[in-house]
Amino acid sequence: MRRRRPVTEVPDVVGLGVEDACEIVRRSGLVPRGPDGVDEPGPGTVVAQAPVAPAGAEQGSNVVLWTQLGPDSSADLVPPTPTESALQPA
Numbered sequence: 001m002r003r004r005r006p007v008t009e010v011p012d013v014v015g016l017g018v019e020d021a022c023e024i025v026r027r028s029g030l031v032p033r034g035p036d037g038v039d040e041p042g043p044g045t046v047v048a049q050a051p052v053a054p055a056g057a058e059q060g061s062n063v064v065l066w067t068q069l070g071p072d073s074s075a076d077l078v079p080p081t082p083t084e085s086a087l088q089p090a
Contacts, residue, residue, distance in 0.1 A: 005058040012053030013046050018067050021046045029059035034067075041065040 008029045013021035018041050022032040034041040044067040051057055 005060055007056040008059050010049075010051050010053050010055045010057050010063060012049075013063075013065065014049055016046055018043055018046060018065065021049075021065055025063050025065075030057060030061055030063045033062045033064050035064055042067045044069040 006029075010030065011024050011028050013024050016024070022041065025032040032041060033039065041064075046065050047068045048066040050064045057063070
């Protein structure tokens with residue numbers, strides 16, 4: 001007979017940076033994951049999660065985090081080439 005794991009409350013990490021969100025999820029006894037089976041969520045700010053807070057989940061369960069790059073990530077963006085810029089409407 002399989003024994004159930006203890007249930008813990010899922011923390012609300014929407015709006016946090018992905019590093020902080022993952023740390024909080026781990027401290028709750030849960031495992032942060034990216035969408036579509038990806039092991040780690042992408043960089044940026046967490047914009048959604050499943051399960052949502054304050055749901056209960058068995059310790060060791062996955063919490064899927066969807067992220068979006070924010071305005072602070074402009075250093076990561078590659079500017080268009082001069083040819084691409086000339087093709088864009090003004």
